[in-house]
Amino acid sequence: MTSRERVLKAIRFEKPDRIPIKNCALPAAFYKHGQALVDLLNKKYTTKSVARKLNSVKTYFRYLIAFQNLEGNPSESVSHPKYTLTPPRILTKMEYRSLRDACRNDPRMYAIVELFLQTGIRISELARLTLEDIMGGNKLRIEAYESHETRIIPLNKPAKTALDIWLEARPRVTNNSLFITKTGKQFQVRNIRTALDRYFRIADIKGATVNDLRHTFIAHQLKAGTPMTLVSKLAGHKRLSTTEKYLEFIKESPPINATHLEEL
Numbered sequence: 001m002t003s004r005e006r007v008l009k010a011i012r013f014e015k016p017d018r019i020p021i022k023n024c025a026l027p028a029a030f031y032k033h034g035q036a037l038v039d040l041l042n043k044k045y046t047t048k049s050v051a052r053k054l055n056s057v058k059t060y061f062r063y064l065i066a067f068q069n070l071e072g073n074p075s076e077s078v079s080h081p082k083y084t085l086t087p088p089r090i091l092t093k094m095e096y097r098s099l100r101d102a103c104r105n106d107p108r109m110y111a112i113v114e115l116f117l118q119t120g121i122r123i124s125e126l127a128r129l130t131l132e133d134i135m136g137g138n139k140l141r142i143e144a145y146e147s148h149e150t151r152i153i154p155l156n157k158p159a160k161t162a163l164d165i166w167l168e169a170r171p172r173v174t175n176n177s178l179f180i181t182k183t184g185k186q187f188q189v190r191n192i193r194t195a196l197d198r199y200f201r202i203a204d205i206k207g208a209t210v211n212d213l214r215h216t217f218i219a220h221q222l223k224a225g226t227p228m229t230l231v232s233k234l235a236g237h238k239r240l241s242t243t244e245k246y247l248e249f250i251k252e253s254p255p256i257n258a259t260h261l262e263e264l
Contacts, residue, residue, distance in 0.1 A: 047082065054075075054078060057075050057078075058075045058076075058078075061073045061074070061075045087248075087249055088212065088215035088219070088246070088249065089207060089208055089209070089212040089215060090212070090215050090216050090219045090220075090249055091205070091208060091212060091213070091216040093264075095203070095205050095208075096117055096213075096216060096264060098203040098204070098205065099113060099199060099200065099203045099205060100113060100114070100117075101203070102199045102202040102203040103199045103202075106199075107165045107166045107168075107169040107170075108166055108169070108170075108179060108187070109195055109196070109199060110162050110165065110166070111162040111163050111165065111166035111179075112126065112179065112192060112195075112196070113162075113196070113199070113213070114158050114159050114161075114162035114163075115140070115159055115162070115163070116210070116213035116214060116217065117158075117213055117216065117217055117264040118155070118156050118158055118159040118217070118263070118264060119140060119153045119155070119159065119217065119234070120213075120214045120217030120218055120221075120231075120234060120235045121140070121142060121153070121214070121236075122214060122236070123189055123192055123193070123210050123211065123214075124145075124189060125142050125145075125236075126179070126192065127179070127186070127187065127188055127189045127192060128143070128145070129177070129178040129179065130176045130177055130178055131176045131177075131178055132176065133178065134155075134163065134178070135152070137155070137160060137163075137164075138154065138155050138160060139152050139153065139154055139155060140152070140153045140154075140155055140159075141153075142236065147238070148236055148238075151233065151234070151236055153234050154261065156261060156263050157263070158263055158264075166179075171184055179192075192210060193209075193210055196209075196210045196213075197209075197210075214235070215246075216264070217235075217264065218231055218235055218243065218246050219246050219249055219250060220262055220264055221234075221261060221262055222243070222246055222247060222250055223250045223252060223262075224262035226260075226261055226262060228240065228243055228244065230261075231243055234261075
């Protein structure tokens, strides 16, 4: 998505020709104390999402000023909404076992749930997986994307077993995406979210989202004493401090460095 498209999406302009440039009227929204951003809050966007969109707006206005396409920066008067970071939802052993049982008869979702629980990969990473990313049956390759580097994640027995079951049931099509629909199309992020939300309801797990499976992997590995540097590397965290924050949500003192990854 280009900078222009991001701004249009963020401040909800209907016409591209209303992008604020030199000698054009600036959008009234910014002179009304960021009414466009208030509209996003009214549409139930989280304050963190609104803050992220505002960053895009401010960046684009700075770009326009740098290339002398704009006189004055109306976005400077718009302050970021305050937001508090909520602790991650970490599933208990009983909860993730219930989720596993709920989707056991669905080979595709069973494999997806196991991959999330046993590898901690992101939903976007899972949606992009191809058949070639299963390396020798016991390793998973996450290709580099955006600012994330390629990483290799070991597959334990539960993950390998679930994948084998899915690969046996997977439709024989030319599409090499690992997870596909019945018609052979890529199983996309929105499909994964919808399907998992359904199984969360079936398993009677309240207030959980797909991202919480990643949180659960990280927290349980640290709790089992897996070295923090290893967990950080497998999770694809850019900074060790990101992984370290999960220690706040572990009640028991983890044992000293375990020699293997914990099976969830």
